[in-house]
Amino acid sequence: MALYPEIEPYEQGMLDVGDGNRVYWEACGNPRGKPALVLHGGPGSGCTPYPRRLFDPEAYRIVLLDQRGCGRSSPHASAHGTDMSVNTTAHLLADLELLRRHLGIGRWLVWGVSFGSMLGLRYAQTHPEAVSELVLTGVATGSNAEVELLTRGLGKIFPEAFERFLAELPEEERDGNLAAAYNRLMESPDPEVRRRAARAWTDWETAIIPAPPRSVARFEDERFRLGFVRTVTHYWGHGHFLPEDAGNVILRDAYRLNGIPGTLVQGSLDLGNLLGVVWRLHHAWPGSELVIVDEAGHNAGAPGVQEALVAATNRYAAR
Numbered sequence: 001m002a003l004y005p006e007i008e009p010y011e012q013g014m015l016d017v018g019d020g021n022r023v024y025w026e027a028c029g030n031p032r033g034k035p036a037l038v039l040h041g042g043p044g045s046g047c048t049p050y051p052r053r054l055f056d057p058e059a060y061r062i063v064l065l066d067q068r069g070c071g072r073s074s075p076h077a078s079a080h081g082t083d084m085s086v087n088t089t090a091h092l093l094a095d096l097e098l099l100r101r102h103l104g105i106g107r108w109l110v111w112g113v114s115f116g117s118m119l120g121l122r123y124a125q126t127h128p129e130a131v132s133e134l135v136l137t138g139v140a141t142g143s144n145a146e147v148e149l150l151t152r153g154l155g156k157i158f159p160e161a162f163e164r165f166l167a168e169l170p171e172e173e174r175d176g177n178l179a180a181a182y183n184r185l186m187e188s189p190d191p192e193v194r195r196r197a198a199r200a201w202t203d204w205e206t207a208i209i210p211a212p213p214r215s216v217a218r219f220e221d222e223r224f225r226l227g228f229v230r231t232v233t234h235y236w237g238h239g240h241f242l243p244e245d246a247g248n249v250i251l252r253d254a255y256r257l258n259g260i261p262g263t264l265v266q267g268s269l270d271l272g273n274l275l276g277v278v279w280r281l282h283h284a285w286p287g288s289e290l291v292i293v294d295e296a297g298h299n300a301g302a303p304g305v306q307e308a309l310v311a312a313t314n315r316y317a318a319r
Contacts (some may be wrong), residue, residue: 001310003053017095019086024072025065029057033106038064043113046071054309059317067092069231078227084234088241093123108271109316113300114138125256133316135260137296139278141250151178154208161207168200186230198229207290209298225297252313254284262288263312265305267296
């Protein structure tokens with residue numbers, strides 16, 4: 001199914017969520033349509049116009065936001081003085097509820113990609129009364145095993161890029177939690193240390209996750225790169241701020257999704273599949289369907305992936 005035409009927001013604003021943070025949000029489509037919430041990835045990438053086109057604008061009231069510290073929200077994580085202690089999963093979940101009430105929405109479909117899929121899953125598990133359906137792609141659950149795979153495990157597959165990735169760290173930091181080690185560099189008072197660390201991290205991401213040109217271009221924007229890497233390493237280096245051991249919290253609590261229909265759209269070449277997380281989630285969540293797209297990776301805009309996402313939102317529009 002083809003993407004819907006490009007549309008612009010009919011409403012937008014800055015929501016004061018406390019802790020000195022203001023979160024940008026926008027609404028597109030039909031003001032009286034079925035509410036749908038879009039959760040971007042990263043964490044820290046910010047929302048883009050692309051997901052708007054995955055929803056029928058006549059049927060949906062599409063709400064997008066820039067999560068704390070990124071995009072048009074303020075303060076931006078690229079500013080060294082920004083307090084990251086008030087940017088955690090619990091804070092983001094509270095922001096979603098504040099936005100839902102601010103917009104007068106009872107229940108909404110939740111769409112998420114990558115980190116946004118983890119956030120959407122945890123939101124549905126902790127606020128099931130607010131979620132009508134879930135549509136997730138590039139599925140991640142925020143587990144320590146996923147972080148270990150993406151920062152160290154893939155080093156055997158991309159040895160040259162991994163050697164460059166490690167080289168930016170002091171030798172004594174290379175055997176531990178690599179995300180946490182990079183986060184310490186991103187919190188350095190020395191701006192040159194932060195710049196070098198941000199570049200090394202995005203070079204590694206680009207090496208392991210082939211991305212469309214528009215995503216690579218964003219890494220060339222220094223403000224974006226600094227904020228993105230600081231936020232990613234902040235979450236990845238602290239177990240995604242999930243309760244207890246981040247190993248299996250979302251899979252453990254999959255029973256809380258009972259009664260919520262969901263569609264999981266996953267590229268067969270998404271390297272996160274090496275851990276089998278999406279299959280395990282699907283089997284632990286009776287109301288879910290799993291759509292595997294051959295020859296697609298970790299990319300919501302890949303051929304086959306976007307068609308499956310549009311098909312899912314079309315189907316749920318009638319519920």
